[in-house]
Amino acid sequence: MNLDRLLELAYRLARFGAWFGGGLIVAAALLVGVEVVIRKAFNLTIGGADELSGFALAIATTWGLAFTLLERAHVRIDSLYIHLPVRVAALLDLIGLALFIGFFGLVTWHGYGVFATSLRVGAHSLSPLGTPLVIPQALWVVGLVLFLAIATLLLIRAALALVRGDLGTMRRLVGSRTLTEEMAAELDRPEDAASAAEVRARR
Amino acid sequence: MIWVTLALLLGLLALSFPVAAVLGIVGLALDQLYAFLPLYLSLGEMTWGASTDVILVAIPMFVLLGEILLRAGIAERMYAAMSHWLSWLPGGLMHSNIGACTLFSAVSGSSVATAATIGTVALPEIEREGYEPRFFLGTVAAGGTLGILIPPSINMIVYGVLTDTSIPQLYLAGMLPGLVLALLFMATVLIGCWLRPAWGGKTRRSTWRARFRALPDLVPPLLIFLLVIGSIYAGLATPTEAASLGVIAALVLAAWRRKLTVAMMKRALEGTMRTSAMIMAILIAATFLNFVLTGIGLTSQVNALVTDLGLTPMQTLLLVVLFYLVLGMFMETLTMMVATVPIITPVIVGLGFDPVWFGVLIMLLVETAMITPPVGINLFVVQGVRGTGQIHDVMIGAAPFVVTLMVMIALLILLPGIALVLPEALAR
Numbered sequence: 001m002n003l004d005r006l007l008e009l010a011y012r013l014a015r016f017g018a019w020f021g022g023g024l025i026v027a028a029a030l031l032v033g034v035e036v037v038i039r040k041a042f043n044l045t046i047g048g049a050d051e052l053s054g055f056a057l058a059i060a061t062t063w064g065l066a067f068t069l070l071e072r073a074h075v076r077i078d079s080l081y082i083h084l085p086v087r088v089a090a091l092l093d094l095i096g097l098a099l100f101i102g103f104f105g106l107v108t109w110h111g112y113g114v115f116a117t118s119l120r121v122g123a124h125s126l127s128p129l130g131t132p133l134v135i136p137q138a139l140w141v142v143g144l145v146l147f148l149a150i151a152t153l154l155l156i157r158a159a160l161a162l163v164r165g166d167l168g169t170m171r172r173l174v175g176s177r178t179l180t181e182e183m184a185a186e187l188d189r190p191e192d193a194a195s196a197a198e199v200r201a202r203r
Numbered sequence: 204m205i206w207v208t209l210a211l212l213l214g215l216l217a218l219s220f221p222v223a224a225v226l227g228i229v230g231l232a233l234d235q236l237y238a239f240l241p242l243y244l245s246l247g248e249m250t251w252g253a254s255t256d257v258i259l260v261a262i263p264m265f266v267l268l269g270e271i272l273l274r275a276g277i278a279e280r281m282y283a284a285m286s287h288w289l290s291w292l293p294g295g296l297m298h299s300n301i302g303a304c305t306l307f308s309a310v311s312g313s314s315v316a317t318a319a320t321i322g323t324v325a326l327p328e329i330e331r332e333g334y335e336p337r338f339f340l341g342t343v344a345a346g347g348t349l350g351i352l353i354p355p356s357i358n359m360i361v362y363g364v365l366t367d368t369s370i371p372q373l374y375l376a377g378m379l380p381g382l383v384l385a386l387l388f389m390a391t392v393l394i395g396c397w398l399r400p401a402w403g404g405k406t407r408r409s410t411w412r413a414r415f416r417a418l419p420d421l422v423p424p425l426l427i428f429l430l431v432i433g434s435i436y437a438g439l440a441t442p443t444e445a446a447s448l449g450v451i452a453a454l455v456l457a458a459w460r461r462k463l464t465v466a467m468m469k470r471a472l473e474g475t476m477r478t479s480a481m482i483m484a485i486l487i488a489a490t491f492l493n494f495v496l497t498g499i500g501l502t503s504q505v506n507a508l509v510t511d512l513g514l515t516p517m518q519t520l521l522l523v524v525l526f527y528l529v530l531g532m533f534m535e536t537l538t539m540m541v542a543t544v545p546i547i548t549p550v551i552v553g554l555g556f557d558p559v560w561f562g563v564l565i566m567l568l569v570e571t572a573m574i575t576p577p578v579g580i581n582l583f584v585v586q587g588v589r590g591t592g593q594i595h596d597v598m599i600g601a602a603p604f605v606v607t608l609m610v611m612i613a614l615l616i617l618l619p620g621i622a623l624v625l626p627e628a629l630a631r
Contacts, residue, residue, distance in 0.1 A: 015473065018477070021472075021476050022473070026472070028260060028264075029447040032260075032447035033444070033450070036434075036440050036444045040439055054254075054256065057254055057255060057256075057260045058254035060479070060480075061479070062254075064479060065484060068480040071477055073477045074221040074484060075223075075535055075537065076220065077219055080217050089219075092219055095220065099220055099224040106243065107246055107250050110243075110246040110248075111247045111250055113247045
């Protein structure tokens, strides 16, 4: 299987990760919202919704990292970058990605340590729920590992493009997002154009 | 130590490496250079702790709320209603731009989302109604910045978490300055149109009948604002719980408008995660960096350095304002906040200034940074929505509003009560 096909699969996986992570946030919102209403309306404290929403955030974050990376949405300061020769800029793209992988590699390593400790001592959360911490932490670490795998694949593919002198592909994969691309991402919503037209017609 | 930190941080950021990576790597480097005990060993615990922080859960929820509202089509109707009410003023629709931005800010925690949403609806009017494009573009870029000042505000959550300040208090403190700033923006439009009548375009006549008929279109955003912000102040909900209620209300609204589809939700979730994972990656790295900075004693060194300067508190404050104005011209704003706020806030609070008040001041400085060239995210957003012409037009058009922001910053420094009166009244 060639590398581009693999990267295409990685993108689908990352997008699924984003849906999963976003879905957890929606679920957390529903859970916390319902809990507030029940607490105030019936004076009943179920408890635990805030703890579960914290887990949702941690898991959603790691599962969303890869998608954000492939969409090139991790913030970079490109004031200087845009004035550099393309080859130098391309090299910085690669080093930046390598540093990103390096730091989150370390986070993953020590994050796995947290999971392993919880597993060893059978840690439970201190709340009334007493959640076995290995469950959310396992999902959290899986997200981190998934991110590292996809990021490494991206690094290899981009490095290959640089070696081959294919700067176009390189830029598309890991370059800093240009203004137009930024907006295309911000505004990909044809349904809005439709309703805008509808309002204009009503005036 | 201070200079090594500064050089590393600014150097690596200038090389355009991802901000989260830079913060983390600088943390690791300082840890290697100066720490007695290796601090990186707690990286796992620290990351788990930071990413399960219940306060931070509010961030993706507010992003999600904005993503859903964006797609529920409330902006168009809101804008049309605003134009009935405000466009008789000299400057016409430019007042609607600011009014619509103000109202959208009350449901959105982000300035970029506000400028993008209102810009999409407003910018087609430039040609249709014959406005001077630059000034018109400026109103959208500047009005959009209100997003982080008027609650809810994602940046205030970040400030609150970084400095351990109460987020409900920050939200209260931002409300009055937000309204005053909106009025000042409108005054700027009036002054501009008085100096150069040609900038004003046509003023529109509307009827009271049409105005009242349009009022229901303002109700959904107002209801969501009351639900989210009201529940915080009534003591019913924490910011995270309020954000949850907001998300549920937005889902109901989208369903009622028949915009709630699987495809729409997928796009909304992608947008939410794109922004949230980016912010969280930065916050995780910043938490580690701040832990190292405190651990190696850098925070207290900065404090000592400032004391050694022998300036009065007011002189120090003005120096800090100047520092942010210059830095804000070149630096992306979230980065600017996480890299500087944990170090500078203790100094300022040590001089006797109120942390809640300083939070509002930081919001105003961040707003200014968003519309000052060469790097101002709202300038880019508005230009991106516009899609034709030169970015220079937006930069020039936003310049008068930079002056307005300076006036607002001066007002806030001279009359701290603008921010503090509401939180103090509620504390009693």
